[in-house]
Amino acid sequence: MTYDLQLTNVNKIYENGTAAVIDFNIDVDKGEFIAFLGPSGCGKSTTLRMIAGFESVTSGDLMIRGKRVNDQLPEKRPTSMIFQNYALFPHMNVRQNVRFGLEVKGMGAAEANRKVDSILEKLGLSDISEMPTSRLSGGQRQRIALARSLVVEPDILLLDEPLGALDANLRKSIQNELKLLQRDLGITFVFVTHAQSEALALSDRIVVMNAGRVEQISPPRELYTRPCSQFVARFIGSNTIIPGTLREASEDALVLDTAFGPLAGANRNKVSSNKGQKMSIVLPAEAVDILPGDMPEADRKAAFGLNALPCTITRLSVVGHIMQMIVELENGEKVNVEGHVDKYRNRLKADSAAFVAWKPSGATVIDR
Amino acid sequence: MESKILKPILAVYVGLFLLFLYGPFFVLGTLSFQQGPEGGPQFPIIEWSTYWYRHLFGMVPPSRIAPLPVGEALIRSLTLAFMTMVTATVLGVMAAQAFRKRFRGAGVVFYLIVLGMMVPGVLTGLGTSLLANNVLGIERHWWTTAFVAHVVYTFPFAFLVMLAILNRFDGSVEEASWSLGVSPIRTFRKVTFPLIFPGVLSAMLFAFTLSFDEFPRTLFASGRDQTLPLAIYGTFSVEIHPNIFAFGVMTTLFSFALLAVYGILMGLSVRRAKKQAMQEDIA
Numbered sequence: 071m072t073y074d075l076q077l078t079n080v081n082k083i084y085e086n087g088t089a090a091v092i093d094f095n096i097d098v099d100k101g102e103f104i105a106f107l108g109p110s111g112c113g114k115s116t117t118l119r120m121i122a123g124f125e126s127v128t129s130g131d132l133m134i135r136g137k138r139v140n141d142q143l144p145e146k147r148p149t150s151m152i153f154q155n156y157a158l159f160p161h162m163n164v165r166q167n168v169r170f171g172l173e174v175k176g177m178g179a180a181e182a183n184r185k186v187d188s189i190l191e192k193l194g195l196s197d198i199s200e201m202p203t204s205r206l207s208g209g210q211r212q213r214i215a216l217a218r219s220l221v222v223e224p225d226i227l228l229l230d231e232p233l234g235a236l237d238a239n240l241r242k243s244i245q246n247e248l249k250l251l252q253r254d255l256g257i258t259f260v261f262v263t264h265a266q267s268e269a270l271a272l273s274d275r276i277v278v279m280n281a282g283r284v285e286q287i288s289p290p291r292e293l294y295t296r297p298c299s300q301f302v303a304r305f306i307g308s309n310t311i312i313p314g315t316l317r318e319a320s321e322d323a324l325v326l327d328t329a330f331g332p333l334a335g336a337n338r339n340k341v342s343s344n345k346g347q348k349m350s351i352v353l354p355a356e357a358v359d360i361l362p363g364d365m366p367e368a369d370r371k372a373a374f375g376l377n378a379l380p381c382t383i384t385r386l387s388v389v390g391h392i393m394q395m396i397v398e399l400e401n402g403e404k405v406n407v408e409g410h411v412d413k414y415r416n417r418l419k420a421d422s423a424a425f426v427a428w429k430p431s432g433a434t435v436i437d438r
Numbered sequence: 439m440e441s442k443i444l445k446p447i448l449a450v451y452v453g454l455f456l457l458f459l460y461g462p463f464f465v466l467g468t469l470s471f472q473q474g475p476e477g478g479p480q481f482p483i484i485e486w487s488t489y490w491y492r493h494l495f496g497m498v499p500p501s502r503i504a505p506l507p508v509g510e511a512l513i514r515s516l517t518l519a520f521m522t523m524v525t526a527t528v529l530g531v532m533a534a535q536a537f538r539k540r541f542r543g544a545g546v547v548f549y550l551i552v553l554g555m556m557v558p559g560v561l562t563g564l565g566t567s568l569l570a571n572n573v574l575g576i577e578r579h580w581w582t583t584a585f586v587a588h589v590v591y592t593f594p595f596a597f598l599v600m601l602a603i604l605n606r607f608d609g610s611v612e613e614a615s616w617s618l619g620v621s622p623i624r625t626f627r628k629v630t631f632p633l634i635f636p637g638v639l640s641a642m643l644f645a646f647t648l649s650f651d652e653f654p655r656t657l658f659a660s661g662r663d664q665t666l667p668l669a670i671y672g673t674f675s676v677e678i679h680p681n682i683f684a685f686g687v688m689t690t691l692f693s694f695a696l697l698a699v700y701g702i703l704m705g706l707s708v709r710r711a712k713k714q715a716m717q718e719d720i721a
Contacts, residue, residue, distance in 0.1 A: 124613055144616040151617040157610040161632045170628070171618030215614075222618050 072136035074100040074258040075121065075226055080130035082116050082282075090116045092282045094130070098260070103252055105269035106262045108279035109305070114262045115230055117279075121260065122151045122228050135225060150224035154231040156211040158203045164214055165190070165199040171222040189221045192251075209240045213247075220255070227252075229261045233268060245271060266306055270294065278302050295354050296338050296434050303352040303436060310353040310405045313438055315346050324435040326351060329401060330379050335433035348438045357432030358407050360395060360414065363423035374427040381405070386420040397426060463690060470683035475501040479678050490684040503679050511669035514580055515650055518665060521581070522588040522649035527641045529589070530596025531634075534604050555594040559654030563587055567658045578661035587655040592648045596641035603637030635707045643700050647693065 075098040082091040091113040098104055106114035119125040120132060123144030132140050139147055150171075159167050168190060172182040190196045193213045203211060212232060219227060232248075233241045249272055252259045263269050269276045270290040278285045278293065280301045286293060297303035303311055312333065314326030324337045326349055335351040361370060361378065370378050384404070385396040393414050395407045405426060418424060469479055474489030475498075492498045496505055533551065537544060566587045570576040576583065611633070615625040631638075653667045660668060666689075673682060 122613070122617055124616075143622075144613070145619050145621055147617075149617060151614060153610045153614060155608070155610060157608070157614040159611055159615075159629055170615070171620065174620050174624060218614075218618065228617075 073097045073133070074102070074135060075104075075260070076131070076133040076136075077117075077121075078131040078133070080117070080120065080132060081128045082113070082120060082125060083128045089282050091120070094284055096277060096284075096287060098258055100258055101252075101256045102275065103249070103259045103273045104261065105273035105276045106260065106279060107266060107269040107276050107305075108264065108285075110264055111281075112279040113282040114264075114277075114279050118151075118228050118230055118260060118262045121226070122149050123147050124151075148225035149228055150219035150222060150226075152212070152215050152219055152227065152229040152232045154234045156208075156215045156235075158211055158214055158218075160204060163200055163202050164195060164206075167203060167214055168195075168199075168217045168221055171218060175222070185221055189217045193217045208236050209244060212236065212244060216248075216251070220251075224257065226258045226260060229259060231262055231264070233263075233265075241268075248272065270306075278305060280305075295357070295432075296336075297352055297436065298339055298434075299436055300350065300438060303350075303434075309355070310358070310403070312351045312353070314349060314351065316341070316344060316349050319344070323430045324349070325376070326435065330399070332376050333379075334376050334430040335435040336431050338434050339436065341435070349435050350438045352434045352436055353405075353428055354432070355406055355408060357428050358405065359427045360397065360407055360409070360418060361425040361427050362417050363425065365425070370425065370427065374429060377430065377433070378425040378427040381424055381426050383418060383420055383422055383424050386418065397424065399426065463686075466683045466686050469680050470687050472680040472683075474498070474680065475503055477680065479680050479683065490679070490681045491688075493681050494684050494688070503681070506670075506673060506681055506685055508666060508669050508685065511664050511666045514663060515666035518580055518585060518588065519646045519650040521585055522592055523642050523646040525585075525589050526592040526596045526645040526649075527638060529593050530600045530641050530645075531638060533593075533597050534600035537601060538604055538609070551597055552594050554590045559591070559652075560657065562590065563655035563658040566590075566655070567661075578659060580656070580660045580663055580665055583659040583661065584656050584665065587659045588649045588652055591652065591655055592645040595644045595648060599641040599644060600634070600637055603634050603640075607634060632707075636704055639700060639703055639707065643696070646696070 075096075077094050077096050080091060080094040081089070083089050094113075094117055096104070106117060108114050116125055120127050121134075123139070123142060123146075127140045131138055134148060159170065162170065165186060169182060169186045172185060175182075177185075187196070190199050193216060195210070195213055195217060198206065198210065203214060206214070215232075229248075233244055236244060245268065248259075261269070261272060270293075273290060275287060275289055276293050277287045278301070286298050286302045288296070288298075293302065294306055297306060297309065300311070303309045312326075312328050312330070314328035314333065316324060317327045317332055318325040319337060319341055322337050323334050324341060325332050325334045328351070333351055341347075341349075359374070360381075360383070361374075363380075379399055381397040381399050383395055384398050385394075387394050388411055391411045393409055393411045395409075395414075395418070397405050397407060399405065407426075468483070469481070470490055471486050471488065472479070472483055472490065473485040473487045474493060477484050477487075477489075489498060493503070494506060537548065563584075566583050567578050570578060570583045570586075578584075607630075611629055612622075612625055615629045616622065620628070651667050652665075653671070656665050656668060664672065670682065670685070
């Protein structure tokens with residue numbers, strides 16, 4: 071089976087010796103929505119620009135639909151790019167912008183017009199098709215850019231922070247549109263962003279990058295519940311990270327010695343016994359339970375084993391049927407916890423003592 | 439407090455600037471209406487007349503003052519300025535395009551190009567003619583050696599104008615065009631060029647006007663047939679009559695007309711590009 075997009079040991083090293091992308095490997099199926107996520111300067115945009123052909127590949131293989139395209143010019147590749155600043159042609163109106171890519175394909179005028187009409191219709195731009203682009207809003211402009219790219223029917227659509235210049239509300243609504251559009255068209259999307267919420271909401275798989283290297287490639291949920299490095303655990307968000315050293319390792323659980331005593335987490339990365347190794351437990355917010363301070367120790371031990379840390383509930387608020395809490399551990403670290411109201415109602419009070427607890431399978435142990 | 443002192447000073451400064459800019463032209467303009475053929479190039483005006491303008495076009499009976507030998511020189515200068523404008527602008531656009539990517543030795547090449555407008559003109563002119571005559575065996579003409587000297591002189595101006603324009607140019611529209619499957623050449627024609635056209639017009643204006651009244655480089659390089667500035671200078675060495683002033687007024691008006699054309703083209707450039715694209719849609 072051929073992949074839509076395949077990067078094998080792709081490197082980008084600039085002439086001055088700076089390595090922008092190091093050993094990038096990924097196989098992308100047709101119709102997948104892939105996000106490149108990472109802080110600015112991590113190499114995610116450079117990788118996207120290599121796929122588009124705007125940057126040369128220093129070494130490795132870049133394949134699109136089974137064909138090596140390392141040395142193919144951008145205009146020959148079956149990719150199309152969406153830019154953060156829209157990059158619309160300012161001297162053309164909406165319709166001319168969208169039609170531009172069809173004019174070189176040697177397509178009959180009637181057919182071209184039909185295609186332009188249908189994509190304008192699909193993206194809700196029919197009413198403004200004769201307007202100059204300078205008078206339109208950011209959301210409309212990005213839709214025009216989408217129409218312009220999609221009308222040439224690329225195999226892969228590349229999006230470079232396409233929502234970065236839009237305000238929060240608009241971003242949300244265009245996000246939804248993008249997702250629907252991608253499902254509808256069934257073409258591969260590669261989406262670059264530094265906003266983790268965007269990546270988590272949109273993509274089938276997320277590539278987390280840091281300093282030119284791929285840290286992890288996982289579906290959003292797995293990235294969230296099973297980060298495989300310190301960087302991913304911190305970047306993806308509301309995790310609590312407790313450092314320690316390895317005390318015991320078994321097939322599916324690891325026990326670390328920490329400042330709070332021995333604590334356990336899942337052995338997802340299959341660490342073999344190596345006592346004294348420095349590691350950390352990563353607690354996703356949703357794996358955490360809050361137990362009332364007066365719960366008998368035996369009940370606690372039975373349900374959660376070692377994993378119960380004394381804490382104080384410092385804030386407690388209810389939003390709809392979600393209860394949001396901030397608790398403070400004995401070392402002063404604050405932990406955010408969310409849960410269904412029914413689970414906690416009448417059991418917890420603000421400013422009271424409680425326990426932060428988790429099942430070993432809910433937490434992941436990573437190298438430090 | 440500050441502006442109470444500063445403002446009048448600045449006003450006086452601007453006033454003096456305008457006086458020195460337009461004063462000479464005003465004096466020449468006034469004297470061009472001196473009575474002829476007896477009236478000389480000085481005040482007072484004996485009697486207002488358009489004699490010297492008619493003299494310029496050979497519309498007065500022959501007198502002891504020969505008509506200005508400018509007819510052919512004017513045609514020559516206009517042709518030369520046009521050739522220079524086209525060549526220097528094309529080169530300037532291409533060179534500035536090249537400088538959008540950093541290449542090895544870019545800094546050195548930049549200074550070598552810009553030096554073209556710094557080197558003393560007389561030396562360039564003399565050097566060009568010596569090189570052509572003695573080394574390359576090319577005869578000196580306004581359309582050979584002088585043309586080369588003019589291009590060398592005006593090219594840096596066109597280059598700098600285009601460099602400034604391309605500096606502010608957002609390259610992502612070009613990338614967008616490539617990624618739609620449009621070749622770089624067509625992208626340049628359909629996207630880049632229409633967007634930098636105002637800058638190209640400015641570069642053309644620079645090159646044309648600089649070449650049109652170029653003197654020091656042309657002095658040695660133009661050979662037997664003189665350009666307009668040389669022809670006018672030649673008449674000074676005999677005796678000055680107000681017909682030169684009349685001619686000066688005419689050329690200044692011509693320059694203003696050129697500026698007006700530039701302004702109109704500039705204003706139309708965006709609208710025309712739009713119309714063009716629209717017509718292609720219909721076709």
